[in-house]
Amino acid sequence: MMKESIERLEAEALKLELNGRDRKELQKHALSLSHRFYDSIKGNSAYQPFDDLELQSILEHPIDETGADPADLIQNIEEQIFEPGLNVPSGRNFGYIPGSSLESAAIGDYLAAVTNRYASVYSSSPGAVLLEQRVINWMADLIGYGETAGGYLASGGSMANLTAVVTARDSSGLTPNLYPESVVYLTRQTHHCVDRALNIAGLGTCHRRYIEMDERFRMKPVSLRKQIRNDVQAGLTPFMIVASAGSTDTGAVDPMTDIGEIAKKNNTWFHVDAAYGGFFLLTKEGKKPLKGIELSDSVVLDPHKGLFLPYGIGALIVKEVGKLVDTHRYSANYMQSNQINDYVASPADVSPELSKHFRAMRIWLPLKLHGLKAFRSALHEKILLGRYLWQKIGQIKQIETGPAPQLSIFMFRWKPEAGDTNDMNRKLHQEILKAGRVFLSTTEIDGEFFFRVAVLSVRTHLAEADALISVIREKISELER
Numbered sequence: 001m002m003k004e005s006i007e008r009l010e011a012e013a014l015k016l017e018l019n020g021r022d023r024k025e026l027q028k029h030a031l032s033l034s035h036r037f038y039d040s041i042k043g044n045s046a047y048q049p050f051d052d053l054e055l056q057s058i059l060e061h062p063i064d065e066t067g068a069d070p071a072d073l074i075q076n077i078e079e080q081i082f083e084p085g086l087n088v089p090s091g092r093n094f095g096y097i098p099g100s101s102l103e104s105a106a107i108g109d110y111l112a113a114v115t116n117r118y119a120s121v122y123s124s125s126p127g128a129v130l131l132e133q134r135v136i137n138w139m140a141d142l143i144g145y146g147e148t149a150g151g152y153l154a155s156g157g158s159m160a161n162l163t164a165v166v167t168a169r170d171s172s173g174l175t176p177n178l179y180p181e182s183v184v185y186l187t188r189q190t191h192h193c194v195d196r197a198l199n200i201a202g203l204g205t206c207h208r209r210y211i212e213m214d215e216r217f218r219m220k221p222v223s224l225r226k227q228i229r230n231d232v233q234a235g236l237t238p239f240m241i242v243a244s245a246g247s248t249d250t251g252a253v254d255p256m257t258d259i260g261e262i263a264k265k266n267n268t269w270f271h272v273d274a275a276y277g278g279f280f281l282l283t284k285e286g287k288k289p290l291k292g293i294e295l296s297d298s299v300v301l302d303p304h305k306g307l308f309l310p311y312g313i314g315a316l317i318v319k320e321v322g323k324l325v326d327t328h329r330y331s332a333n334y335m336q337s338n339q340i341n342d343y344v345a346s347p348a349d350v351s352p353e354l355s356k357h358f359r360a361m362r363i364w365l366p367l368k369l370h371g372l373k374a375f376r377s378a379l380h381e382k383i384l385l386g387r388y389l390w391q392k393i394g395q396i397k398q399i400e401t402g403p404a405p406q407l408s409i410f411m412f413r414w415k416p417e418a419g420d421t422n423d424m425n426r427k428l429h430q431e432i433l434k435a436g437r438v439f440l441s442t443t444e445i446d447g448e449f450f451f452r453v454a455v456l457s458v459r460t461h462l463a464e465a466d467a468l469i470s471v472i473r474e475k476i477s478e479l480e481r
């Protein structure tokens with residue numbers, strides 16, 4: 001009786017494993033979608049306005065007891081899910097920090113998912129863990145850290161920053177009773193995920209000092225020094241300084257050589273959020289503003305920004321990997337066979353995650369396949385395109401640009417002769433979005449509306465930059481009519 005039930009269930013359960021023919025069929029539809037996607041991306045909109053109500057039907061899609069036809073499923077996905085909103089990997093996406101989605105990384109992800117290696121524990125999947133280690137060592141070398149460095153491939157910059165904050169907290173020996181006497185130094189340009197990380201890490205009661213910035217939105221070392229001196233005199237404990245190596249809004253790179261010296265003198269953890277700007281270290285032009293990054297205790301880099309990978313990968317690199325281990329290593333009864341290896345820190349020992357996607361594959365495959373020169377050239381190209389756009393947009397009548405890009409981000413706004421400047425810029429933004437040929441996001445600085453131009457898509461080249469210039473010109477002249 002029981003055997004019959006098991007056999008009946010087995011027959012149903014076997015449908016979960018595709019036979020050779022069905023696998024090919026599903027792959028055929030999925031591959032044809034991805035070919036269509038990549039082949040048409042150059043001409044497709046960067047942004048497609050959408051109707052909220054129409055999209056609500058997604059919530060009503062039944063999830064049935066029986067399966068559906070793969071061709072129908074894939075078509076459904078294409079129209080309702082991939083088309084509306086921001087086309088992130090478009091080369092005409094200049095908003096937020098543009099994502100890219102290299103094809104080679106997507107294939108790396110596929111292989112990682114197919115083989116599903118347990119990339120968390122060395123004894124389980126030594127090859128996968130070593131590959132992750134290889135990628136982390138490469139990033140540590142790029143930063144200029146020494147042999148003792150290590151790190152964690154996280155899901156993105158926010159998780160990596162959170163892990164850094166927790167590590168800094170523990171390694172500084174802070175206990176909850178000391179939080180109200182501790183001080184963190186940042187600027188108003190620091191990404192909000194750092195503020196959130198401080199709260200999640202229980203550090204909501206510590207003091208946050210938003211240090212004065214110069215005219216290019218960079219932390220002023222003089223003000224930092226003075227603030228720390230005042231805090232120490234008041235009996236407080238400086239605990240962490242957070243520098244931005246490319247802030248999201250303005251692309252500002254804080255002066256890390258000076259900040260590093262101040263941190264050292266005051267025995268303070270020095271963290272750098274280089275989620276956006278870090279991989280510009282691959283270029284000669286990027287190395288200049290990023291000088292001093294090697295003085296830090298920890299750095300966050302986002303390969304899903306600067307290495308053009310699809311979303312889902314950030315990295316935390318810590319100068320002394322032992323500090324990461326001290327905070328994160330746990331063991332469990334059921335994991336006795338996970339013996340500690342002196343040479344390799346298993347990802348599970350250096351991060352808050354246990355079972356996780358084999359993320360190294362999506363970064364290692366593109367690096368090896370394309371070679372570093374292609375990445376260096378693409379990043380150098382983005383720096384030059386940023387400068388080019390800053391000059392050309394600044395030449396448009398009635399346009400006011402912010403500071404020249406330190407890497408590849410800058411701001412601008414329209415100063416029309418008539419009308420409220422903020423309102424007119426909001427209108428201009430709506431018109432640009434409606435047209436959909438380019439995508440720009442916006443920000444507010446001291447209550448003033450600004451457009452941001454962020455050049456980081458692997459698919460942004462001269463033609464895409466020129467398209468941005470012509471859309472701005474066109475929409476301004478339409479609004480002026």
Ligand SMILES: Cc1ncc(COP(=O)(O)O)c(C=O)c1O
Pocket residue numbers: 097155156157158159161191193244246247248273274275276302314
């Ligand atoms: C400077 C900076 N830090 C952190 C983050 C957060 O990273 P993520 O979105 O990968 O969580 C971002 C995102 O844009 C960023 O630009």
